Amino acid sequence: MKQITLGLVLTFALFGHTMMAQEIEKKYSKEVERLTKKKEVEKAFDIIKSQKQQTTQDLITLTEVLAPPFMEDERGKVFAKMLEEAGVDSLWTDKVGNVIGLRKGTSGEPGYLGVDAHLDVVFPEGTDVTVKKVGDTLKAPGIGDDTRGLAMLISMLKAMNKSGIKTEKDLLIVGSVGEEGLGDLRGMKYMFNESGLDIDSWIAIDGGSLGRISNAGLGSKRYKLLIKGKGGHSWGAFGLANPHHALGKAIDIFSKNAWEYTSGDVTKTSFNVGRIGGGTSVNSIPFESWMEVDMRAIDPKNLDEIEIIFKESVKKAIAAYNASGVRGRVTYELIKIGDRPSGELPASLPLVQRTMAATKFFGETPRLGRGSTNINIPVAKGIPAVCIGRGGQGGGAHSLHEWYLNDEEGDESIQLALLITLAQAGLSK
Incomplete structure (x- = not known):
């Protein structure tokens, strides 16, 4: 394959294709x-x-x-x-x-x-x-x-x-x-x-x-965060570690950290929690909770950085939740479901x-x-x-x-x- 040197010579808009006029030789x-x-x-x-x-x-x-x-x-x-x-x-x-x-x-x-x-x-x-x-x-x-x-x-x-x-x-x-x-x-x-x-x-x-x-x-990076716990009855097992509650903390911490990063001095970078799910009934502590996250950036460096923010936020959230006084603990797994350069x-x-x-x-x-x-x-x-x-x-x-x-x-x-x-x-x- 023949390669050329990449040049960052233009300022682009995302998806809207609103561009400065370019000279044709x-x-x-x-x-x-x-x-x-x-x-x-x-x-x-x-x-x-x-x-x-x-x-x-x-x-x-x-x-x-x-x-x-x-x-x-x-x-x-x-x-x-x-x-x-x-x-x-x-x-x-x-x-x-x-x-x-x-x-x-x-x-x-x-x-x-x-x-x-x-x-x-x-x-x-x-x-x-x-x-x-x-x-x-x-x-x-x-x-x-x-x-x-x-x-x-x-x-x-x-x-x-x-x-x-x-x-x-x-x-x-x-x-x-x-x-x-x-x-x-x-x-x-x-x-x-x-x-x-x-x-x-x-x-x-x-x-x-x-x-x-x-x-x-x-470019984009996409992950599925899967959080698991023992599960149980909402009354009889009250106080047991709840994957949904842990997921909420993960969303909260990631959103705050990612918003601070994307609002700073970086080229346009985005993040989105697109889907969440899990649980069996309103009166059951779920044994599983999940979400899918999409992160995008113009600059590959920014994409790598927001990916790190996501992973560190999840790690911090799960540790904080497990140390919050709940009975038992939740575990988590990060599954990469998309990686576009x-x-x-x-x-x-x-x-x-x-x-x-x-x-x-x-x-x-x-x-x-x-x-x-x-x-x-x-x-x-x-x-x-x-x-x-x-x-x-x-x-x-x-x-x-x-x-x-x-x-x-x-x-x-x-x-x-x-x-x-x-x-x-x-x-x-």
């Missing part, structure tokens, strides 16, 4: 303009428009195959069949479930450019994912995030093959697993840490409107410049930003990567009321993905 604008004038590229753009109806049907087909966290296999099979029919040189599913199609380049040089969208959605097994049409609008859980990205990959691949486009670099067209929630980017972690593939750049499709470009990853790539990087130049070609103002996406992994390693939007209109992501409208921007989003890919991979002469 003229050589990249000219490079993009030359590409768009190539006959095979013009033909590919026209093909993308002509297959809009089929792309919409692909979106519906994929959406109606539910892919809950850690259960992406069935959708992966459907996506693999689409890749095969669209035309790839080889196709495989790796041991964690990533579906990978290889489209060979002409240079014979080592190093892959990967282009991906994620297979998984946030919805659990049993969710009704039947697509409903209201006029031109499609409604179903997961219709946009990120199923639309998968349909874009198929359209782009078909357009490349039908127009006769050949790239210099080898391309990996990937339906990845584990992007959402507790999936913890397991698909990308495997690709970049264990697969043995020499990947030197990456393009992820997983955003909203055109113009949004992520070149930085927002932070990272940032400079705007001057060729891939970022090409992405901005291609975006500008479609009349959009490039807006650089950060998010928690598949590019967190390559970015943290210093490997060039960007995340771009899926275009069109949409809303209600992560809700049962998610919707998507494939308007004119929808075609442009696929053309944009193709243009960035060709600029980075090189159009073979």
Whole structure:
């Protein structure tokens, strides 16, 4: 894997992508303009428009195959069949479930450019994912995030093959697993840490409107705190150590310490107790109590520091509770359930410049930003990567009321993905 030196050159907003305007070097604008004038590229753009109806049907087909966290296999099979029919040189599913199609380049040089969208959605097994049409609008859980990205990959691949486009670099067209929630980017972690593939750049499709470009990853650490005690009757065993009471003390101490830290002189850092649970009835002292905690930070150093604050706060809280005069004691266990690294790539990087130049070609103002996406992994390693939007209109992501409208921007989003890919991979002469 080829690495670059990370540069902290921009000030980013979290998720909102509110950024300062970035300068696009003229050589990249000219490079993009030359590409768009190539006959095979013009033909590919026209093909993308002509297959809009089929792309919409692909979106519906994929959406109606539910892919809950850690259960992406069935959708992966459907996506693999689409890749095969669209035309790839080889196709495989790796041991964690990533579906990978290889489209060979002409240079014979080592190093892959990967282009991906994620297979998984946030919805659990049993969710009704039947697509409903209201006029031109499609409604179903997961219709946009990120199923639309998968349909874009198929359209782009078909357009490349039908127009006769050949790239210099080898391309990996990937339906990845584990992007959402507790999936913890397991698909990308495997690709970049264990697969043995020499990947030197990456393009992820997983955003909203055109113009949004992520070149930085927002890191997070997530834990489940599990507190256990003997348990008993609320009256008959009154005074026995209570895991819920201990959990309350842990939340109180951590919240105070973390709030003091995040309110200090640090770049934006957050903490959140997202879920709590345990107990059997209102008149029972619980034998178990738990909570799940999410901590995020722009700066990896801040993320490490708030993680230390969390661990020390829990240790202090449990010790204080056990010494408070209760009968017996509680024990605890910290289980790491998420670890996404932070990272940032400079705007001057060729891939970022090409992405901005291609975006500008479609009349959009490039807006650089950060998010928690598949590019967190390559970015943290210093490997060039960007995340771009899926275009069109949409809303209600992560809700049962998610919707998507494939308007004119929808075609442009696929053309944009193709243009960035060709600029980075090189159009073979």
